[in-house]
Amino acid sequence: MQFALGDVHTLGGTSAGKALHLADLGVATTLHALLGADPDGDHVRAALGRAGVLLESYNSERTERHANLMTPAGERVSLYLATPSPATADTIDRVEAALAAAELAVVDLSEVGAAIVERRLAGAAGAPIWTDLHDYDGAATFHEPFLRAADVVFMNDDATDDAWALMQSCLDRGPRLAVCTLGTRGAIALGADGSRASVPAEPADVVDTNGAGDAFFAGFLAASLSGAEVDGCLAAGARQAVTALSSEHLHPAVAAR
Template sequence: MPSSPRIVVCGPASWNHLIELDRLPEPVPHMQFARRAWHTVGGTSAGKALHLAGLGIDVRLWAAVGDDADGARLRKRLEKAGVVVEAIASEQTERHVNLMAEGGGRVSLYVSTPSIPPADAVEATVRAVAGADLAVIDLSELGRLVLEALPGRGTPLWMDLHDYDGSSAFHEPFLRAAEGVFMNDDATEDPWELMSSCLERGPRLAVCTLGAKGAIALEAGGARHEVSAVPATVVDTNGAGDAFMAGFLAARLRTEPVEVALHAAAEQARVAIETEHLHPALDR
């Protein structure tokens, strides 16, 4: 395999307004003062692409971006950070307002969402996925359409299921098409059982992040792995899971074993949470 394999990441990229509060608002009329606020790049696919590019991986981000001011800001910041953006035309750029509080509390408000991608854009994305060494298809309408149009298993596909509960119908086609899946433990009391149920439907590897406790992984053959979180000065936890997955995939592309890849992933997550952006390159 080449030293810098091509990876396609397909899914959400957004322009976000982050507002940090002392506490999340209660559902009653009142006034609060923000501790700080800033605008920055968001979106799970953008986060993965940023960290893969920062690790020297040849990556292409396929994402819906509007021909508007938010889209121009988004593309400019990503491209300056080294991400090649294959923008899919959308009526508007995805935009969020994230309310955050100490301890990890967060409420994400979707201010605008992308329009349904046109058929020719889906076809172009499918061709890009088919020609890549590895692809990440993130949960999104674009991702769903791409999976439906893929001719069959060829390019290894990796999926981020986020807070999967083990039964969501929307997640099912992503799960069944994957070689490997990532998730967090937000919606389960037994992450080992959740990962085991995922492997019964096709993937060869499942990884579950546990926040400050680190992460665990389960291989189809039954091998279990655990890694502790890397000590960090926490600035913002947004995008930590995307950074973790990017670090893991970069290590696996170097043919590192799962145990080594998990440690690389934990280190990459530290990179994300020590900046107020998805990646330190956006600070510049």
């Protein structure tokens, strides 16, 4: 038996984390998500709205919920308590149409995301896809279509002893750029042309590590949209990660709710 040192009930989810930080950085962003007509869905809508995130929600029988068990060092086990009901074909069509009209599409690992990337691999047109593979080990089959459909891929080094080799294996499947976060050791990037870049982690008073990777992704993406080179994008990602690390929420804007 273990006793928790504390707990917090807050907005979660990798897509919400990215959208919150992109909105904070002034990037015009719309989050597409399956939400239930339930109290949790109402809380999600309210928190995103207060933080200035534009939301396009689609009906689900329930809202996704999970419990993260954290160690003081930031290690995490995520237990899914509820997952959205399967999206209808009409929902997939609407999401795909929205992404086709966007400048860039961030497609996260999910059943809806899987349907989108499968259509892309089958020849559907659309905006360049950036995707976050999280703790990808180089072999997981669920990640494979996301990887092959993506222009840029992000990951962390939790499941590898050789981040450079992992990134190269990703690039061999088609992306032009791979980025890997290394926790307190910073982050690295590898281009399809063989170019390498790295950045140290920014100093931070760590309150909670949840959402730091999403904040890094958003900082990197915002800098890229502004025309920064890879080195500058890595530095911007590292700076934005501090915003998440310094809050018990995905972004401090959520605390107001």
